[in-house]
Amino acid sequence: xxxxxxxxxxxxxxxxxxxxxxxxxxxxxxxxxxxxxxxxxxxxxxxxxxxxxxxxxxxxxxxxxxxxxxxxxxxxxxxxxxxxxxxxxxxxxxxxxxxxxxxxxxxxxxxxxxxxxxxxxxxxxxxxxxxxxxxxxxxxxxxxxxxxxxxxxxxxxxxxxxxxxxxxxxxxxxxxxxxxxxxxxxxxxxxxxxxxxxxxxxxxxxxxxxxxxxxxxxxxxxxxxxxxxxxxxxxxxxxxxxxxxxxxxxxxxxxxxxxxxxxxxxxxxxxxxxxxxxxxxxxxxxxxxxxxxxxxxxxxxxxxxxxxxxxxxxxxxxxxxxxxxxxxxxxxxxxxxxxxxxxxxxxxxxxxxxxxxxxxxxxxxxxxxxxxxxxxxxxxxxxxxxxxxxxxxxxxxxxxxxxxxxxxxxxxxxxxxxxxxxxxxxxxxxxxxxxxxxxxxxxxxxxxxxxxxxxxxxxxxxxxxxxxxxxxxxxxxxxxxxxxxxxxxxxxxxxxxxxxxxxxxxxxxxxxxxxxxxxxxxxxxxxxxxxxxxxxxxxxxxxxxxxxxxxxxxxxxxxxxxxxxxxxxxxxxxxxxxxxxxxxxxxx
Numbered sequence: 001x002x003x004x005x006x007x008x009x010x011x012x013x014x015x016x017x018x019x020x021x022x023x024x025x026x027x028x029x030x031x032x033x034x035x036x037x038x039x040x041x042x043x044x045x046x047x048x049x050x051x052x053x054x055x056x057x058x059x060x061x062x063x064x065x066x067x068x069x070x071x072x073x074x075x076x077x078x079x080x081x082x083x084x085x086x087x088x089x090x091x092x093x094x095x096x097x098x099x100x101x102x103x104x105x106x107x108x109x110x111x112x113x114x115x116x117x118x119x120x121x122x123x124x125x126x127x128x129x130x131x132x133x134x135x136x137x138x139x140x141x142x143x144x145x146x147x148x149x150x151x152x153x154x155x156x157x158x159x160x161x162x163x164x165x166x167x168x169x170x171x172x173x174x175x176x177x178x179x180x181x182x183x184x185x186x187x188x189x190x191x192x193x194x195x196x197x198x199x200x201x202x203x204x205x206x207x208x209x210x211x212x213x214x215x216x217x218x219x220x221x222x223x224x225x226x227x228x229x230x231x232x233x234x235x236x237x238x239x240x241x242x243x244x245x246x247x248x249x250x251x252x253x254x255x256x257x258x259x260x261x262x263x264x265x266x267x268x269x270x271x272x273x274x275x276x277x278x279x280x281x282x283x284x285x286x287x288x289x290x291x292x293x294x295x296x297x298x299x300x301x302x303x304x305x306x307x308x309x310x311x312x313x314x315x316x317x318x319x320x321x322x323x324x325x326x327x328x329x330x331x332x333x334x335x336x337x338x339x340x341x342x343x344x345x346x347x348x349x350x351x352x353x354x355x356x357x358x359x360x361x362x363x364x365x366x367x368x369x370x371x372x373x374x375x376x377x378x379x380x381x382x383x384x385x386x387x388x389x390x391x392x393x394x395x396x397x398x399x400x401x402x403x404x405x406x407x408x409x410x411x412x413x414x415x416x417x418x419x420x421x422x423x424x425x426x427x428x429x430x431x432x433x434x435x436x437x438x439x440x441x442x443x444x445x446x447x448x449x450x451x452x453x454x455x456x457x458x459x460x461x462x463x464x465x466x467x468x469x470x471x472x473x474x475x476x477x478x479x480x481x482x483x484x485x486x487x488x489x490x491x492x493x494x495x496x497x498x499x500x501x502x503x504x505x506x507x508x509x510x511x512x513x514x515x516x517x518x519x520x521x522x523x524x525x526x527x528x529x530x531x532x533x534x535x536x537x538x539x540x541x542x543x544x545x546x547x548x549x550x551x552x553x554x555x556x557x558x559x560x561x562x563x564x565x566x567x568x569x570x571x572x573x574x575x576x577x578x579x580x581x582x583x584x585x586x587x588x
Contacts, residue, residue, distance in 0.1 A: 053312035054581050055260065055302060056268045056319065058161075059295055060101060061275030061541075063323025063549035064092035066283055066292075075293040078300030079318065082556060086303075090556045091563075095322045096570030097507035098425055099543045099551040101275075102132040102162050104321035106145045107571025108578070109152045109165035109268070113145060117517040118422035118544060122429045124436065129420060130516075138162055138174040152578055156266030157259050159252045165268060171255055172248060246294075249273060253298040260302070263311030266582060269302075271295045275324070283324045283541040283549075315581055319555040321571070325548030327424060327535035330458050330524065338426055338522070338536045339419040345452050346417065391478050391490045420518070421536035423544030424526075427518025437519040439464035439471055453522065458534045461494060461523035461546070463512055470509040481509050497528050497547075503569060504546055523547075 062070075067090065070076040082088040095104050098118045106113040120131045132138055142163045151166025158167040163175045170176040249271060256269050273291040281287040299318060306314040331337045336344075416431040430437050432445055442464065443450060453459050454475050462473045468483040477491025495501035511517055524534035526547030533550070535542035543550035555574070557563060563577055 051312060052581060052584050053263065053314040054266045054578065055256070055306060055314050055316045056266075056578065057299055057302060057316070058268070058270040059274055059292070059318070059320050060270055060272040061278060061322060061324045061543065062292065062320040062554065064090070064552050064554035065549045066323065067320075067554050070289060070292045073289065075289050076296040078296045078303060079556065082303065082318075087559045088556050089559050090554055091565045092552045093555055093565045093568040093574065094503060094570065095551050095553050097511045097546070097551070098422060099322040099545070100422060101321050102141065104571040105162045106141070108321070108574045109163050110145045110149055111572050111575035111579075112147060112149070113570070113572055115144065115514045115516050116141065117511060117514045118420065118425055118427060120420040120422050121427050121516050122418045122420050122518070123516065124429055124431070124434060129418065132162065133174070135174050142175040152575065152582065153266050153268050156268070157255075157264055159255060159267075159269040160248060160272060161268060161270050167268070172252070249294065249298060253301060256302055257305050260305050260314060261310055265312070271298065278324050278541040279539045281540060283326055288541075315558060317555065317557050317578065319574070320553035322543045323549035323552050324541040324543050325424070325533045325550040326531060327533045327539055327542040329538045330534050330536050331538065333534065334458055338421060341456065342417060342419060342428065342449075342453070345449050346446060423537060423539065423542035424524035424533040424535050424547065424550070425545035426522040426536045428520040428522060430519050436465070436515070438466045440466055442519060450520070453520075458525050459522055460525040463508055463521040463523070464519070465512050470512045472505065472508055479505070481505060497526065506569070
């Protein structure tokens, strides 16, 4: 009797859901048919209900742990429903180093994120800084990573991304925001106009904008009073939050819904509100949770129209590009920026260079003399740190011997140092030489710099190269990793505080091999007990380096895909998983 009752209830619920889906499909068909006509668009040709489509929704900066917390606090009801009712799995994956949006999106869309060492770096060859936030820079970077590959989004659309992935049309996508391509590829003008002419949606956006503005002002005043005095409650910042968290988000969602009705084969939409809010207020702040909740509502709209199967049977995948780790700004903790710290260590007294000085004629001579200083440094260090200093002195001696005839330094630039910070990761470039300097060279020019950086409580790791070796240094020891896989440990393991040191070793070695990486790579201190990192920018939640949730994003996908995410060690490994879905779309 009980079994019969359960079957009857289940049958009734299924019938009601089928009726609801039919009514929803009818409603969406009428609604978006009118929208498409007013836009002058046409449904994509050759659509077939049996041919799968792909919708990828990215929540910028939401770690797997933060997603689970949001679900527990009822801030992500639609994502939770995907798991409980629609057979979805949520799983963490490793974004790799650097844990930044440019590297992650390049890997996801093209399967290649080589030579993207951070969000900001310095091009020694050209002598100019690089920041992945300017359209020409992003477009050039996209050409680099594409390497003839049309990208994951070929034939599709891209919204609010760094790269367009080869999409036919894009909106708010940096790599497509160039004058010669804007009107050809960004169909945003007509879409925004139509969006503004929709009375109900416009009223909703006005209400949400006002709500967001007031919320931002209140939260900034609270932050200033209790925790973050440098975040002002005045100025243009609340308006920028309204633009990012409301206007762009709502336009983006509307555009995705239109594309699903049209039968666009692949759509990639990125929501940036959580990442930007968490940087300012913290990953556990009410502001960050509210941003997640708002994005969750948008995903609910997208999921419902996907389920209506108006033109294609869409597969919806929700993911993040990286996570965020709670952080403390370096400048707040130590009352100086990283560049000011390094500048203070490069006192002219360390290396005296005058026109008649012998150093100008023979820099190796000065390097030989400075070897004696290493012995004095070693004598003043503790027993564990002595192992690192001794190893560095050997590298200096080797550098002197091997570069006796071919080392050329520009001594007039010995204090010309460029520091580029991205969250808890920083690259340091010495213009003493035009090539990428190895640790032996750096130590010969600035004998105590690396050890003084390592002794600073805000710096956890200093990474450098020596020949084909990658040197990973912490206060307690140095790990030398050879390209052929050899290992040498002096002192204690520098990565022992991480749950998976082997993965971190591989990512640091790969990062150090990039041509555009710094002569020295610095990683901010990480305390696994408090789960906090030291950030080289003014951020209260950061990413880019190692430690905590910043390199543990999530991906949510239908169980039927049977993905093995244990094998994913970098964003590039996500590309073939999504490419398999795209391959199923093509005629056989």
